[in-house]
Amino acid sequence: MLFGYSFSDLGSILVMQGFSGLSLFSVLLLMALGLAIIFGQMGVINMAHGEFMTIGAYSIYVISKITEQYFPGFMAYYFVVAIIAAFVIAFTVGYFVEFLLIRHLYRRPLDTLLATWGLSLIMQQIFRSVFGGREVSPTLPDWLMGSWAPTPNIDIPINGLFVMLITLVVTAIVILALYKSRWGLKVRATTQNRMMAGAVGINTQKVDRMTFAVGCGVAGIAGAAFTTIASTGPTSGSTYIVDTFLVVVFGGAASLLGTVASAFTISQAQSILTFFMTNAMGKVVTLLAIIVILMLRPEGLFSSKVRK
Amino acid sequence: MSNTDFVLAIEDLTVSFDGFKAVDGLNLYVDKNELRVVIGPNGAGKTTVLDMICGKTKATSGSIKFKGMELTKMAEHQIVRAGVGRKFQTPSIYENLSVFENLEISFPRGRTVFGALMFKRTDDVDQRIHEVADMIYLSDLLDKEAGLLSHGQKQWLEIGMLLIQDPELLMLDEPVAGMSVREREQTADLLNRICQDRSVIVIEHDMEFVKRIAHKVTVLHQGKILSQGTMEQVQSDERVIEVYLGH
Amino acid sequence: MNTLYDRWLGGRQGAIGLLLLALLIFIILPVFLDIYRLNNVGKYLTYAFAAVSLVMLWGHAGILSLGQGIFFGVGGYCMAMYLKLEASDPASTARQTTPGIPDFMDWNQITQLPLFWEPFHSLPFTILAIFVVPAVLAYIVGAAMFKRRVGGVYFAIITQAIAAILTILVVGQQGYTGGINGITDLKTLHGWNINTDSAKYILYYINGVLLVGVILLCRYILSSKLGRLLLAMRDKEDRVRFSGYDVSNFKIFVFSLSAIISAIGGAMFTLQVGFMSPTFVGIVPSIEMVILAAVGGRLSLIGAVYGALLVNYGKSAFSETFPALWLFLMGGLFIGVVMFFPNGLAGLYQTYLKPSVDRFLDKFTRKSSAVKPAVLSEKKEVAE
Numbered sequence: 001m002l003f004g005y006s007f008s009d010l011g012s013i014l015v016m017q018g019f020s021g022l023s024l025f026s027v028l029l030l031m032a033l034g035l036a037i038i039f040g041q042m043g044v045i046n047m048a049h050g051e052f053m054t055i056g057a058y059s060i061y062v063i064s065k066i067t068e069q070y071f072p073g074f075m076a077y078y079f080v081v082a083i084i085a086a087f088v089i090a091f092t093v094g095y096f097v098e099f100l101l102i103r104h105l106y107r108r109p110l111d112t113l114l115a116t117w118g119l120s121l122i123m124q125q126i127f128r129s130v131f132g133g134r135e136v137s138p139t140l141p142d143w144l145m146g147s148w149a150p151t152p153n154i155d156i157p158i159n160g161l162f163v164m165l166i167t168l169v170v171t172a173i174v175i176l177a178l179y180k181s182r183w184g185l186k187v188r189a190t191t192q193n194r195m196m197a198g199a200v201g202i203n204t205q206k207v208d209r210m211t212f213a214v215g216c217g218v219a220g221i222a223g224a225a226f227t228t229i230a231s232t233g234p235t236s237g238s239t240y241i242v243d244t245f246l247v248v249v250f251g252g253a254a255s256l257l258g259t260v261a262s263a264f265t266i267s268q269a270q271s272i273l274t275f276f277m278t279n280a281m282g283k284v285v286t287l288l289a290i291i292v293i294l295m296l297r298p299e300g301l302f303s304s305k306v307r308k
Numbered sequence: 309m310s311n312t313d314f315v316l317a318i319e320d321l322t323v324s325f326d327g328f329k330a331v332d333g334l335n336l337y338v339d340k341n342e343l344r345v346v347i348g349p350n351g352a353g354k355t356t357v358l359d360m361i362c363g364k365t366k367a368t369s370g371s372i373k374f375k376g377m378e379l380t381k382m383a384e385h386q387i388v389r390a391g392v393g394r395k396f397q398t399p400s401i402y403e404n405l406s407v408f409e410n411l412e413i414s415f416p417r418g419r420t421v422f423g424a425l426m427f428k429r430t431d432d433v434d435q436r437i438h439e440v441a442d443m444i445y446l447s448d449l450l451d452k453e454a455g456l457l458s459h460g461q462k463q464w465l466e467i468g469m470l471l472i473q474d475p476e477l478l479m480l481d482e483p484v485a486g487m488s489v490r491e492r493e494q495t496a497d498l499l500n501r502i503c504q505d506r507s508v509i510v511i512e513h514d515m516e517f518v519k520r521i522a523h524k525v526t527v528l529h530q531g532k533i534l535s536q537g538t539m540e541q542v543q544s545d546e547r548v549i550e551v552y553l554g555h
Numbered sequence: 556m557n558t559l560y561d562r563w564l565g566g567r568q569g570a571i572g573l574l575l576l577a578l579l580i581f582i583i584l585p586v587f588l589d590i591y592r593l594n595n596v597g598k599y600l601t602y603a604f605a606a607v608s609l610v611m612l613w614g615h616a617g618i619l620s621l622g623q624g625i626f627f628g629v630g631g632y633c634m635a636m637y638l639k640l641e642a643s644d645p646a647s648t649a650r651q652t653t654p655g656i657p658d659f660m661d662w663n664q665i666t667q668l669p670l671f672w673e674p675f676h677s678l679p680f681t682i683l684a685i686f687v688v689p690a691v692l693a694y695i696v697g698a699a700m701f702k703r704r705v706g707g708v709y710f711a712i713i714t715q716a717i718a719a720i721l722t723i724l725v726v727g728q729q730g731y732t733g734g735i736n737g738i739t740d741l742k743t744l745h746g747w748n749i750n751t752d753s754a755k756y757i758l759y760y761i762n763g764v765l766l767v768g769v770i771l772l773c774r775y776i777l778s779s780k781l782g783r784l785l786l787a788m789r790d791k792e793d794r795v796r797f798s799g800y801d802v803s804n805f806k807i808f809v810f811s812l813s814a815i816i817s818a819i820g821g822a823m824f825t826l827q828v829g830f831m832s833p834t835f836v837g838i839v840p841s842i843e844m845v846i847l848a849a850v851g852g853r854l855s856l857i858g859a860v861y862g863a864l865l866v867n868y869g870k871s872a873f874s875e876t877f878p879a880l881w882l883f884l885m886g887g888l889f890i891g892v893v894m895f896f897p898n899g900l901a902g903l904y905q906t907y908l909k910p911s912v913d914r915f916l917d918k919f920t921r922k923s924s925a926v927k928p929a930v931l932s933e934k935k936e937v938a939e
Contacts, residue, residue, distance in 0.1 A: 045708055104894060109708050110619045111893045114849065117842055118889025125882040242719050242838070245712045280727040287720050291713055298705045362797060388799035400794040402787045413787055414798045418780050421808045427780035473799065 025267035026167040030222030038215035048120035050237025056086035056223025057232040064138030090220025095213040127234035135233035159228040321370030332531035348528035362394040393470035399462035403455030414469035444468035460491040599867040604820025606847035606859035608813035614853035617789030622714030628836030630818025635831040637681040638741040663730035693814035701803035722837035737832025852901025
């Protein structure tokens, strides 16, 4: 007996909390992946990253409303289309943001931090002006509702499973692209030795722009995942930004696998803890633990020893 | 041979990065008032050895004894205070401060928080700064902003910043890189003067310059000593010729 | 006199700047503004403390903290606790279930004053706490991070996380801290009513004096070897370390100093505005403190005060009438300061106004402004 629950009960609770943690994990992982690409590979601090997630979320909302009104027959299919749209829209906005703002600030990380914070304020205000201050939700298709009960004690929501699926697919694509594709090669070359990469004919500016945009696009997909667990408002992005940075830093900014492991650990820890204590305390304990661990191992969980 | 006679005694020093041994079981001894030049092809581990002596990189195993003190156990600033000065490959000076202020900051007094707060620019400080500025050919440029100096002058300034601490072991990483012929001559003079009161280790690639200053030359290759001796001995060593000086 | 002039006042340039600021704060504003608006200015001047602290920490030492709100809040809450206890004497709280404790504790069914509140019955302890608690907190966090070479962006994000944690804790522990509403309804400071107009005037002047005092102290520090070391550390930390300095100690010192300065601001805020809440502790206010320093010119102590006044005035002026516009402006301000005006107001002054001012003053002193070698005096003036 522990905390008043029998062990089998605890098992079920852990599984259920684990799965509810999985939705959080998906959002956090997608956000962190996008940020790991931008911060880990390029060294750019994007405080507006949460707002790109919100772009994705609002895209889903808009498309769901359009489908509802004009193409009601397609309600069952729109979601997948919308996810792709979320990526494209966030990607495009990110592309322009890099061109207009970020590329001037590459060697000044603290300045980038401040400038992107300003950008996030502006974006939040745009959201507020266009969509209003109240939170909105897309109408989710029927097949996403409901839950699956493998055992009488365990109840897993279907949208959670779907979101996890999307996350795994996207994560796989990103990691493959970064390490196996020609684009990925260019990105890694530019990150590791910008001058040489330029000297061998890689258009480093274009590579930077694409990389930043891809990171934002992935955040857009996170927004799609987000709509299945909560409603969207102008400040939805800011709820996750600090956590996302901590996930990236905790995992070792340069390692994508580390990011995955870190996102999993943190979201699960928070989810399980919130069952036993209040929401607020769960978050506090998780944050504190991360900070303490970071102080003991500032490079994060996965990093290799390199001559500075 | 007891290693307490040497100013610097490196024994069985090894450092590996992810399995790659940058320095492999190195044994190196430097005498008092000796000017030792370390040469070797790129990647031989020369800079890494300096990094380990001054504490910038932690050795995987082995010992570095300076005047009997074990440096591998000390923090960077402690190593400096013990009397080891390190000049970096690219000139590492305070660009926004004047030459005078650069030297003043390096003056070995007021190194604690409180000391720095209370530090006064007394006459002896002033005098010493002028003395050192003289040695490094910058006495006319004391008020110039360091960022505006020529590349060679910046190198000298950095040497000056180390000299003012009166180290017993001075380590210079490619001090004449980017200097004109005349500047190299002046640097050679400077180094020959300096080593009368201390030991100096120099990493260099310019063989003419090396000939002018070296008492003894050590050739590193793949983290180990390939050959050691006077410049003539080393230059005629077949292994060195094969690996480094010409095919 | 020479030391006083050079080191505390910052030479001719600095002395004039300080004089003008003092003129503005102590004479011009009180004459032209009614007490309500003056009280608002007093509020802005408390934020100025945080901005000044960032000029030391960020502008000079290169350490960006996104958590100065933490220390502002600590100072503010210490003072608030003292004032609240004074306002919660058994006579005034006779109607409560448990008289003699703050009202919000009563509402949360707390029946006994928590232990950590007890010492705040005493004014000397409270004042001591305002200095000591932030310093100790900064020392612990600073030591943990700087000794392990955590700096730059990582440090900034961790300070953000700590600010977030603190906000959550304060809001969550409603019974002990007053929760999201904070500690309100404050009445007297050691028997003296702080809500009257005359009290507000007096507190405004005290605030001003403290602010000027802090600036003088910072000037003294910056003009010492320590000040030059901070600049050196910002630009070439390794070289400083390899010149025999334990860099982390200096960073811890500046961080603790900045914490104390911010805390003083927080305490004065509580006194002038009459309450303290978690709104001033978290991520958003902490970043806004950074923008105050940035607008003023991150190397300029006096600029930080002007920055605080300008930005907050703009905020009040716009956020009521055009709330949407204000947020756009704020966002634009962040971007603009980083991209186009990295030296803020002080930089603008240097480039456009200073030559005229110098010419004007030369007429009086009949000395050229280049008494010291040009390079050194320029450095001093930017670091004003």
